[in-house]
Amino acid sequence: MSHRAVILINLGTPNSPTYFSVFKYLRQFLSDPRVIDYPWIFRFLLVNLIICPIRSFASSRIYKDLFNKYSGQSPLKLYTDELTRTLNQGSSEDKFYYAMRYQNPSIESAIKEALNTNPDELVIFPLFPQYASATTGSVYEEVGKILSRYWVIPKVTYIGQFYSEPSFINAWKNNLSKMNINSYDHILFSFHGLPNSQVNKVYSDNICEDKNCDKGITELNKFCYKATSYETARLIANSSHINNDQYTVCFQSRLTKNWLEPFTDEVLKSLAEKGMKRILIVSPAFTADCLETVIELGDEYNSLFQAAGGEVVEYVPSLNASKPHKSFVIKTSWKKRG
Numbered sequence: 001m002s003h004r005a006v007i008l009i010n011l012g013t014p015n016s017p018t019y020f021s022v023f024k025y026l027r028q029f030l031s032d033p034r035v036i037d038y039p040w041i042f043r044f045l046l047v048n049l050i051i052c053p054i055r056s057f058a059s060s061r062i063y064k065d066l067f068n069k070y071s072g073q074s075p076l077k078l079y080t081d082e083l084t085r086t087l088n089q090g091s092s093e094d095k096f097y098y099a100m101r102y103q104n105p106s107i108e109s110a111i112k113e114a115l116n117t118n119p120d121e122l123v124i125f126p127l128f129p130q131y132a133s134a135t136t137g138s139v140y141e142e143v144g145k146i147l148s149r150y151w152v153i154p155k156v157t158y159i160g161q162f163y164s165e166p167s168f169i170n171a172w173k174n175n176l177s178k179m180n181i182n183s184y185d186h187i188l189f190s191f192h193g194l195p196n197s198q199v200n201k202v203y204s205d206n207i208c209e210d211k212n213c214d215k216g217i218t219e220l221n222k223f224c225y226k227a228t229s230y231e232t233a234r235l236i237a238n239s240s241h242i243n244n245d246q247y248t249v250c251f252q253s254r255l256t257k258n259w260l261e262p263f264t265d266e267v268l269k270s271l272a273e274k275g276m277k278r279i280l281i282v283s284p285a286f287t288a289d290c291l292e293t294v295i296e297l298g299d300e301y302n303s304l305f306q307a308a309g310g311e312v313v314e315y316v317p318s319l320n321a322s323k324p325h326k327s328f329v330i331k332t333s334w335k336k337r338g
Contacts, residue, residue: 004094005114006123006333008084009139010288012102013074017063023056029102034138037198066295075320076100079288080127082321087329094333095119101139108146121155123333127287129168130228131161132194133201159332163228164217164235167331171324172284173239175316184314185276187242188267189233191285192292193251193259194225214249226260232284252283252301253292265304272308279305281315287325289318 014025030036030047038046070078080098087096095117099110114122124143128135140158147153162168181187200206202224211220213227216234221227233249236242252264264281271279281297293315302313319325 002093002120003117004121004123005117005119006087006094006096006125007107007110007114008080008096008098008329009107009110009124009126010076010080010098010100011128011135011290012100013076013290014060014063015103017060017067019056019060022060022063023052025103026052026056026059032102032134032138034141035134037201062291062295065299066291069294074290075294076288076290079318079320083288083325083329086321086326090326094123101135101142107139107142111143111146115150115152115154119154121157123157123159125159125329125333128285129161129163129232129287130191130225130285131223132225133198134194136161161223161228162328162332163232165328165332167324167328169232169235169239171319171322171328172236172282172316174322174324175319176236176240176282179280179314179316181240181242181280184278184280186271186279187237187247188264188279188281189229189236189247189249190252190264190281190283190297191225191229191232191249191260192283193254193263195256196258196260199224199226199260229285233282236282236284252296265301268301268305268310268313269308272305272310275309277311279310279313281313283315283318287319289320293318 012025012029014021027047030051031043033040033043036043036047066075067073077100084096084098095114097110097114099105099107101107111122124139126136126139131137147156196208199208202208203211203220208224208226211224211227213221213224214230217227217231230249233247237247248262248267250262250264250267251260254263268279281301283293283297286293297313297315305313
């Protein structure tokens with residue numbers, strides 16, 4: 001009987017919230033040329049001599065706060081593991097595995113385990129709704145490198161971006177339905193930021209700014225992270241009957257001013273200055289809760305908003321291991337190819 005091996009892949013997390021574990025995670029993550037697209041020697045010096053030694057101290061404290069909220073575990077790994085186990089309980093044709101692009105369980109170990117079962121088809125499923133070279137592109141490249149070392153390679157199917165898949169939008173609609181939307185003054189759709197330089201590289205002329213990416217998807221911008229983020233927000237808002245004037249699309253986690261705008265933190269300050277008191281944040285760039293949702297949105301941005309005169313920022317939990325998320329994965333792993 002033929003069978004498929006499906007590998008769900010998320011970004012990654014430190015193995016523990018210690019300085020050395022965080023250092024190791026950041027070094028692997030930031031050494032990826034698709035993440036920091038500098039010449040090798042500059043990237044090596046920047047990552048190993050400046051960023052990691054300094055940033056790992058502060059980051060380890062933040063990760064400790066995160067892990068403490070989940071009984072000493074990473075929520076990203078916790079929910080991805082739970083989702084995988086749930087999928088395997090209801091599947092006879094497919095065997096599901098999961099991996100992290102950075103740290104553990106590694107993509108290499110997941111592929112080895114999957115290929116040991118001699119599957120007819122290997123399905124690579126990056127859990128990133130909107131394509132970015134630093135996420136989906138990096139996964140594709142890493143998988144290709146690993147598979148090149150195998151003598152027997154089965155049929156390989158790559159799941160592409162799924163920002164507009166109806167079952168994905170429905171899963172977020174389900175999460176939003178649990179919130180009293182009308183009790184908030186405004187809603188933010190906050191996506192992880194990217195350097196403008198990386199977004200520009202999608203286009204042959206290296207310019208995103210004049211492509212009207214906030215207006216809709218075209219043949220030209222269909223792989224532009226900015227365009228697909230706006231489209232995701234628009235589709236979720238429409239499905240949940242949220243009017244255009246009730247929400248704003250913004251981008252979080254920026255490192256410099258030369259990242260996608262508007263910045264979530266600045267939008268929050270502006271809303272507080274306008275007298276708004278209650279803000280709801282949806283972050284559909286993430287399929288599982290992680291540092292960026294639990295700590296950045298849930299804790300840091302709430303404190304920032306209160307300091308600016310607001311009362312509360314609440315975020316909608318991610319899809320995690322919910323039934324709608326499980327349904328989406330099953331449907332998409334069969335329907336969406338390439």
